[in-house]
Amino acid sequence: MPIKVNMFSSASKVKGQGVGSAYEELIRLLKTHFPKQIDVSINKFTKADISHYHTIDPNFYLSTFSKKRGIKVGYVHFLPETIEGSLNIPQPFRSIFYKYIISFYKRMDHIVVVNPTFIDKLVAYGISRDIITYIPNFVRKNEFYRFTEVNRDAVRERLEVNNRFTVLGIGQVQERKGVKDFIKLAENNPDKYFIWAGGFSFGRLTDGYADLKQVVDNPPHNLKFTGIVDRNTLVEYYNAADLFLLPSYNELFPMSVLEAFSCGVPVMLRDLELYHSIIKGYYIPTQDYEDMNTQLKLVSEDKERLNKFKQLSDEASEEYSEDHLADIWLDFYSSLTK
CATH class of the missing domain: 3.40.50.2000 (Glycogen Phosphorylase B;)
Incomplete structure (x- = not known):
């Protein structure tokens, strides 16, 4: 039986940012390399073995309380400190948003980081080191290659x-x-x-x-x-x-x-x-x-x-x-x- 993985993401809605690119690359990789081993669905709230969260939308947060989600995996592309210099969010909304980010990550059974330096930072926020895995990003050689x-x-x-x-x-x-x-x-x-x-x-x-x-x-x-x-x-x-x-x-x-x-x-x-x-x-x-x-x-x-x-x-x-x-x-x- 294939592993049922439900991907949750709204990253593709915002053009020109790397979270969406990384998400789309992973979807394509799984469907290309493992069509029989992994059954990928996108933004469906049906029962799954693994629910992989790429973005932190409020409706995704609420879904983490359902037993249908299986093992919940959070893909950490940003932390509160990495948003500084990106978005201009006034107080008190900034503090509320930052607390929400960490609360979302704490709902996960496992965390994937794209950079190992973020492991210690997540631990400092109170997330167990034992549930954090480092897996780097990647790109396709047939999409990004050197021209003649x-x-x-x-x-x-x-x-x-x-x-x-x-x-x-x-x-x-x-x-x-x-x-x-x-x-x-x-x-x-x-x-x-x-x-x-x-x-x-x-x-x-x-x-x-x-x-x-x-x-x-x-x-x-x-x-x-x-x-x-x-x-x-x-x-x-x-x-x-x-x-x-x-x-x-x-x-x-x-x-x-x-x-x-x-x-x-x-x-x-x-x-x-x-x-x-x-x-x-x-x-x-x-x-x-x-x-x-x-x-x-x-x-x-x-x-x-x-x-x-x-x-x-x-x-x-x-x-x-x-x-x-x-x-x-x-x-x-x-x-x-x-």
């Missing part, structure tokens, strides 16, 4: 990159993502071209919306804000870029970094501690804006260094491949039903 030189040149021409050294950033336009540093880099490197693929997924609720909206509407001449880009089109932007830069101040396990690795694009990141246990050594680490600016100039003028990080991206993409993670997910679900 001919196809890459064609994409760069269509996107009006031409011969300029091109830096790509991807994600929601918000304070937490370090977009202001990205803008400053564009202003101080007029010989280079900068693209930020992403928009205001949460509209005016976005932290720093007013200031960022002004720049998005009137960017420097060498910076393009694309708005929210369809996931199927992102591979073109990765391949048009010479360097992928994510200057975020806080992350869990950004899908965009894995996508860049999968396309063989050199990656530069603000060197957050949470990256150290998952991808340290595969990217160009920077501490602040000045360091980013220095490293950008170095890598744009040193082809050998750039090629080194291309190779490291290829190596990283193998570690977070679909086939490898498929086995991990099957083992995880199977262990819960024994």
Whole structure:
């Protein structure tokens, strides 16, 4: 008998954010690799062996009190502290929301985190370490891959990159993502071209919306804000870029970094501690804006260094491949039903 897994998620309703991408990738992986071993249903309140919660909707919270839910699994993509700099929620609603998040997680029989550094943080909130499992995100090689030189040149021409050294950033336009540093880099490197693929997924609720909206509407001449880009089109932007830069101040396990690795694009990141246990050594680490600016100039003028990080991206993409993670997910679900 297949394991009945009911997925609960509203992540796909909000475009341009990584939770939805990770959710859709997992659904497709299970249906592709294990059509006979795992019976996947979505947002159905029928009886299941496992109920896997990807988002924390109030109706999902209420469903956790039903015995039909079987083993309840929570997929932790964020904590209260990771929302700071993303959403501008006034008090007292912010405190109430943060308490609700933890209350939701405490309703779970098991927790999956996408970054091991969050295990200790969940334990500090009163969740038992014994019920927490680390399973990283992954991306498809047949969706995010390196183009041939001919196809890459064609994409760069269509996107009006031409011969300029091109830096790509991807994600929601918000304070937490370090977009202001990205803008400053564009202003101080007029010989280079900068693209930020992403928009205001949460509209005016976005932290720093007013200031960022002004720049998005009137960017420097060498910076393009694309708005929210369809996931199927992102591979073109990765391949048009010479360097992928994510200057975020806080992350869990950004899908965009894995996508860049999968396309063989050199990656530069603000060197957050949470990256150290998952991808340290595969990217160009920077501490602040000045360091980013220095490293950008170095890598744009040193082809050998750039090629080194291309190779490291290829190596990283193998570690977070679909086939490898498929086995991990099957083992995880199977262990819960024994």
